[in-house]
Amino acid sequence: MEDLPRFTAAAVQAAPVYLDPAATVDKAVALIQEAAGHGASLIVFPEVFVPGYPYWNWTMNPVQGSPWFERLQRSSVDVPGPHVDTLRAAARRHGVVLVIGVNERSPHSLGVLYNTLLTIGSDGELLGVHRKLVPTWAEKLTWTGGDGSSLKVHRTGIGPLGVLACGENTNTLARFTLLAQGELVHAAAYIALPVAPEDYDMAEAIALRTAAHCFEGKVFSVVACSTISAEIVDEIAGADQDVRKMLARPRSALSGIFGPDGRPVTDPLIDDEGIVYAEIDLARCIQPKQMHDIVGHYNRFDVFRLHVDDRPRTPLALSSDRPGTPPRTPGRPDQPIRPTRTEEEA
Secondary structure, three states: OOOOOEEEEEEEEOOOOOOOHHHHHHHHHHHHHHHHHOOEEEEEOOOOOEOOOOOHHHHOOHHHHHHHHHHHHHOOEOOOOHHHHHHHHHHHHHOOEEEEEEEEEOOOOOOOEEEEEEEEOOOOOEEEEEEOOOOOHHHHHOOOOOOHHHOOOEEEOOEEEEEEEHHHHHOHHHHHHHHOOOOOEEEEEEOOOOOOOOOOOHHHHHHHHHHHHHHHHOOEEEEEEOOOOHHHHHHHHOOOHHHHHHHOOOOOOEEEEEOOOOOEOOOOEEOOOEEEEEEEEHHHHHHHHHHOOOOOOOOOOOOOOOOOOOOOOOOOOOHHHOOOOOOOOOOOOOOOOOOOOOOOOO
16 A cells, blocks of 8 residues: 655635636735645635625625626636636646636526636646535525536545535535545635624534534545635625625634544634645544444445436537437437536537
């Protein structure tokens, strides 16, 4: 057995340059350089860092928020595309594995945006494009859900790496899907959420979710959460003092690195911008798995079975895509033509 990697991870807690993808990517590149300069081999950025989170879904009614959807659509990212190329070049230049959230435009519809996490290898290769499976609550006004094709663990120089966005880290089956593929390093991307109900402590919620995944799976987690800048407050709230007060709620963001015992490896960062660094030694995952290995001896696969549909879903599949396949008979929903190609291949 080869030695398990030991490396420095960085969790970035920062605000985007709101709705400005080029400036936000430039900020990300500067932060990648800073983190790499401190020895980081894995750098994780927040959910939809490029170019920001649609807070208007929580502070405005859908009619008021509709022009904001157009602004977000116009400033979102094409995958592949020039902004992704810039991020890939930065990862390659500094030799780091990079996880970063973007708003991704769909290639087939102006009405479709995805909450997407990009995983980029230290050689600049785009390893993964994970689209959040289920937008949470008010987020459904903005994002379309992804599919199971992107629930993949990537073999990287820093170990087997899986990623999930925000509320997905509460989805037990999504987390198990990654663990069952050998995940040892988990990247969890979040946004600051001061717009939740008043009794909801976002920092505590992030810590609880992270501790649960680490303890259950005996893995390390790198958690990166965005912050809310004064610029975002001005954009979203304007002169509305109630909204300004809401967006200023404390304990809305937490970033950090947690170990296989569920405890933080170092003190997390709450609310403020900054970068959290910690050393990850994957050998620490071995002994805890002797006690509880939920993807091995501590499960009953003769009793429990998880089926994951990992086929990519597309809005259209043509008979010509499948040589030898007869055309679908009109009016026969019991004879579907199954998707055969991803949007990237189409």
